[in-house]
Amino acid sequence: MTRRNALLIEDEADILEVVTYNLRREGFTVLATRDGEAGLALARERNPDVVLLDLMLPGLDGLEVCRRLKADPVTRPIPVVMLTAKGEESDIVLGLGVGADDYVVKPFSPRELVARVTAVLRRGPLTDDLKTKERVTVGGLVVDSVRHEVLAAGKPVDLTATEFRLLHCLAAQRGRVFTRDQLLSRVIGQHSVVTDRNIDVHVRSIRKKLGPMADLVETVRGVGYRMGDASE
Numbered sequence: 001m002t003r004r005n006a007l008l009i010e011d012e013a014d015i016l017e018v019v020t021y022n023l024r025r026e027g028f029t030v031l032a033t034r035d036g037e038a039g040l041a042l043a044r045e046r047n048p049d050v051v052l053l054d055l056m057l058p059g060l061d062g063l064e065v066c067r068r069l070k071a072d073p074v075t076r077p078i079p080v081v082m083l084t085a086k087g088e089e090s091d092i093v094l095g096l097g098v099g100a101d102d103y104v105v106k107p108f109s110p111r112e113l114v115a116r117v118t119a120v121l122r123r124g125p126l127t128d129d130l131k132t133k134e135r136v137t138v139g140g141l142v143v144d145s146v147r148h149e150v151l152a153a154g155k156p157v158d159l160t161a162t163e164f165r166l167l168h169c170l171a172a173q174r175g176r177v178f179t180r181d182q183l184l185s186r187v188i189g190q191h192s193v194v195t196d197r198n199i200d201v202h203v204r205s206i207r208k209k210l211g212p213m214a215d216l217v218e219t220v221r222g223v224g225y226r227m228g229d230a231s232e
């Protein structure tokens with residue numbers, strides 16, 4: 001297995017040290033900087049496999065660093081895991097909105113962080129092209145977009161077209177947290193005039209129809225929804 005490279009952008013010395021130590025122990029090569037501008041330059045020059053990005057940075061803050069990483073075609077494919085403080089849910093939503101792949105909330109355990117980073121690397125980049133995910137299985141749930149069919153423990157589930165697209169989007173990238181805005185744009189599209197709340201209504205309806213498998217669609221408080229990652 002090739003050695004993976006992580007770029008850590010974090011201004012707090014103790015967190016920088018702990019994260020570096022734990023990633024190295026997991027076989028990562030770690031580049032670290034306390035500065036957002038320097039982090040951007042390193043990301044471009046060294047093309048790391050993953051960026052771990054503190055949101056509260058002096059100077060160029062983490063959100064702006066993330067926005068620039070995702071705006072640059074060179075760095076766009078690199079997954080970004082945000083390191084956030086408790087109570088920064090609105091920043092998490094903004095960060096996911098500008099393309100961050102996941103986040104951990106401080107104080108996090110090293111184990112949790114490594115699990116997140118590994119999951120992000122396994123999932124690959126966020127995509128709207130779900131053609132390669134025509135049939136997705138999560139636990140006992142099957143979402144088949146060719147047959148337009150959902151099976152829960154072998155039994156067909158009757159979903160509306162919107163509910164189907166929502167469930168397929170979550171299942172195809174399970175473990176990834178989607179904000180309501182992200183789900184709206186993927187599931188409902190640009191044409192209909194709807195409010196944020198509609199996503200919640202659709203999710204409620206999906207859960208009801210999934211019955212005992214309702215828990216697969218997880219609420220991420222203050223942020224959005226995700227499909228539980230059965231392999232974690």
Ligand code: CA
Binds near residue numbers: 010011054055056057
């Ligand atoms: Ca900080």
